[in-house]
């Protein structure tokens with residue numbers, strides 16, 4: 001499928017999904033939200049893809065936010081619809097995606113852009129990256145999960161400060177907050193993402209899918225993540241990957257999942 005605002009490259013079981021709206025610093029309009037959903041929906045069932053790297057095209061921006069020009073004259077109802085549809089189609093969809101998603105933050109990750117990065121399973125950044133939730137400077141609040149995921153990732157006090165000040169933090173600051181896991185020079189960002197993807201792919205993708213769900217269940221109201229873990233741990237014993245992984249270890253060879 002051809003996308004207007006995405007570029008997708010696939011090789012060696014890794015898909016790289018780039019947001020690509022160069023004239024708008026990759027800002028997320030409705031069309032891009034829909035395209036991200038369609039792209040990930042097809043990657044979900046693509047047997048040739050094990051890990052997804054999510055990044056922004058160009059050297060300046062990962063994603064500079066939701067497209068402000070699109071929602072500037074929205075009504076209350078339209079505002080609610082924008083947030084609800086976005087969360088359903090992209091932000092929750094990616095957070096609960098059964099294959100690992102690594103966000104490679106290559107520049108501005110603001111508003112919906114930071115929220116998109118936070119929906120990935122973890123983040124790495126280039127040293128020029130700037131991250132923030134500037135929504136309160138526009139008279140709104142983060143609407144794509146930012147008020148929930150930022151405190152989960154960096155703690156309530158730091159999240160409150162970022163949301164209230166609407167300021168940007170540097171990649172180094174994001175590293176010290178634990179918002180990103182690694183910071184490298186821009187030219188090293190995608191190679192690092194690929195290296196991490198390859199390391200992930202040495203392991204059982206069946207087990208990783210179960211682990212993503214167990215970790216996420218810690219944050220779902222009314223769900224006991226420990227119970228999810230116990231069940232998923234037990235279920236693992238019935239998988240071919242478990243047999244292969246343990247047999248390989250006992251026979252001192254590399255597992256072939």
Ligand code: COA
Nearest residue numbers: 023024025027064065066067068069108110111112134135
């Ligand atoms: N929505 C819509 N358009 C956006 C955008 C957004 N979130 N972010 C950037 N753009 C557009 C600009 O309007 C500009 O378009 P134009 O050339 O047609 O005027 C183009 O992208 C380039 O951006 P510009 O502001 O000229 O670049 P800059 O280097 O001077 O500043 C930023 C970069 C990221 C600091 C600035 O673009 C910005 O503050 N963007 C908005 C960030 C934001 O508030 N996001 C949260 C939205 S909820």
